[in-house]
Amino acid sequence: MPISLHNEAAIVGVGTTPFSKKSGVSELSLAAQSVRAACEDAGIDPGEIDGLVSFTLDSSDEIEVARAVGAADLTFFSKVNYGGGAAVGTIAQAAMAVATGQATTVVCYRALNGRSGQRMGQGVSGNLLTSDIIHWSWYMVYGMLIPGSWVAMIAHKYMHEYGVTREDLGRVALAQRAFAQTNPRAFAYGKPLTMQQYLDSALLAHPLCLYDFCQETDGGCAIVVTSAERARALSRPSAVIRGVAQASTRGQEQMTSFYRDDLKSLPEMELAAQRVYAMSGLGPDDIDAACLYDAFTCEVIMQLESFQFCGRGEARDMVRDGVLEADGRLPNNTHGGLLSEGYIHGMNNIAEGVRLIRGESTGQPKKSVEHVLVSSGVGVPTGALILGAQ
Numbered sequence: 001m002p003i004s005l006h007n008e009a010a011i012v013g014v015g016t017t018p019f020s021k022k023s024g025v026s027e028l029s030l031a032a033q034s035v036r037a038a039c040e041d042a043g044i045d046p047g048e049i050d051g052l053v054s055f056t057l058d059s060s061d062e063i064e065v066a067r068a069v070g071a072a073d074l075t076f077f078s079k080v081n082y083g084g085g086a087a088v089g090t091i092a093q094a095a096m097a098v099a100t101g102q103a104t105t106v107v108c109y110r111a112l113n114g115r116s117g118q119r120m121g122q123g124v125s126g127n128l129l130t131s132d133i134i135h136w137s138w139y140m141v142y143g144m145l146i147p148g149s150w151v152a153m154i155a156h157k158y159m160h161e162y163g164v165t166r167e168d169l170g171r172v173a174l175a176q177r178a179f180a181q182t183n184p185r186a187f188a189y190g191k192p193l194t195m196q197q198y199l200d201s202a203l204l205a206h207p208l209c210l211y212d213f214c215q216e217t218d219g220g221c222a223i224v225v226t227s228a229e230r231a232r233a234l235s236r237p238s239a240v241i242r243g244v245a246q247a248s249t250r251g252q253e254q255m256t257s258f259y260r261d262d263l264k265s266l267p268e269m270e271l272a273a274q275r276v277y278a279m280s281g282l283g284p285d286d287i288d289a290a291c292l293y294d295a296f297t298c299e300v301i302m303q304l305e306s307f308q309f310c311g312r313g314e315a316r317d318m319v320r321d322g323v324l325e326a327d328g329r330l331p332n333n334t335h336g337g338l339l340s341e342g343y344i345h346g347m348n349n350i351a352e353g354v355r356l357i358r359g360e361s362t363g364q365p366k367k368s369v370e371h372v373l374v375s376s377g378v379g380v381p382t383g384a385l386i387l388g389a390q
Contacts, residue, residue, distance in 0.1 A: 006279050009095040010231035010238040010390065013042025013224035014351040019187055019342035022116040023218035031060040031111035032068035034220035038107060039069070042224045043235050051076035051103030053090040055110050055345060057083060065109065076103035082254065083120075084293060084377030087346030088385045092244045094225035104226060110347040111220030119216050120343075121146055132254050139256055148213055148296065150255045151379065152205035155298035157263045159207060162313040164301065166207055168320065170198040172297040173211045173339060175324040179363040180336030187215055188340035212297040214338035221347035223354070231390060239357040239387040242371065243280030247272035248381035255379040266299075269306035269375065272384035276373075277308075280386045284308045287386070288369040289356050290330050291349035294337040299378040300324070307373060307384075326365060334363030350374050353387050 015037025017023070017030050031054075039046045049071035052062040062077040076097040080086035090108035097103045114120060123145040124136055144150055158164065177193040180186035193211065201210040231238035249267040251260040260267070277283055284307060292303045304315035304323070309330060324332040335341045335352040342348060353372040355361040376383040 003099050004279060005092070005095045005099055005244055006242060006281070007228055007240055008099040009225050010228045010240045011091070011223055011354050011387065012226055012231050012234050012236060012238045013038040013044070014354050015039070015041055015222045016185065016348060016351060017220045019185060019217050019219040021216070021218060023113055027111045027113055027117070028060045028064055028068060030113070030218070030220035031058070031065050031109050034111060034222040035065060035069045035107050035109055038222035038224045041236065044105065044224065046070045047072055048105045049107050050074055051094065051097050051106030053078050053080070053093045053106060053108045055079060055083070055086045055090070056081045057345070058110055058112070060111055076106060082377060082380040084295060084346045085380035085382045086376065087350060088244060088374060088376040088383030089246050091223065091225065091241065091350065091385055092246055092383060095241050095244055098225060098227050104230070106225045107222050108225065108347070109220065109222040110345050112344070113218045114343055115216040115218050117218070121148070121213070121216055135253050136256060146205070147255055148205040148208055151296045151298065152208050153258065154263055154379070155296070156207055158298065158302060161264050162316055164316045166199065166209070167195065168301065168316055169207070169212055169297040170195050171319050172294070172300045172324060173198055176294065176333045176337045177340045178325070179334045180340035183335050183341060183362040186336040186341040187217065188336055208296060208298070211339070214295045215340070215343040217342035217344060219342055219344055221344040221351055223347065223350055237358045238390045239354040240390055242282060242386040242388045243276040244383065244385045245272050245275035245279060246381065246383040247275060252381060257379065265312070266302050266306045266378060268382045269303055269378065272375065272382055273307045276384040276386055282371060282386060286371050287330065287373045288367065289334065289365060289372050290332045291337070291353045291372065291374045292332055293346050293349065293375045293378050294333055294339050295378065297339065300332065303375060303378065326363065331363070331365045334361045334365070346376055350385065353385070357387050357389055
């Protein structure tokens, strides 16, 4: 029988560096700092690490990180592609390694100087010919040079079809900004946002304004994964991986799948939802809180439909009813998320999912949180993760 990843592995430690606009250190330093912090959180020595997983975009090779933190001999290492779509994929790789005996203690990490170094929001260039550059070239001639402009096209279609307004996008931004006010790690800590400020901000790619875009951040985040059995022996509470899945569907491009018949849905997210619910044996009614990938506000609204919290075109009403807020049905990104905490390509959203299960979030909901849903990047090959209490 095939090995199921249901309840086979657990996250036992999370670690982050400070989030800033100018770290003043190398990306390798950020990686090492976050990995050591995650080990300290888990109560293990870095010398126990025998597996490392990161992003193809990460500039710090596994062997350099291993040497910097004093890891053991490595028996497993891999990298996952597609930017923010890789976040949950790193956890899937780690869980598979643990479940199959390839490694015992795997750390997933992402470290970047995303503001003082290479900025994701500056767009693309043709200096290095890749398959992505080839398909992006069809859109660049029309001025669609940055991720925000690509996403705006999907957002415009979706909003027009279902009557979603800029105020609805603003409600997502304000909900997460409110959570950031209780999170000292967040870049937006101490910077509350009003609806009028949101509406008055500059339109960067119609209909998206400044506050619809995620942060550009210097920082690192690391996650320690080990077996569920070993997790029970450690002193810190763990978050068991109930289900984890990666997904990409036909017609997929990187954020520019404009040739699909339907631009009003997220097929890769729908597939991720089907797979993670099936593996976990859970459904949307079992999810108490979420960390939905939020590079842009519109993506959060669309994911409510992808993960079956409502029907097609109904997410607008859920957001208006306060579903994403602290006392709502589905408190979302209780740390502020990529919009208001920092942009570590979604790894910090996974870390927050663990804190929610532990009951340690700075935005911890008053209601009991037994299961948390975390998603990866939107519009790219992606993934979904459900965490539960040990």
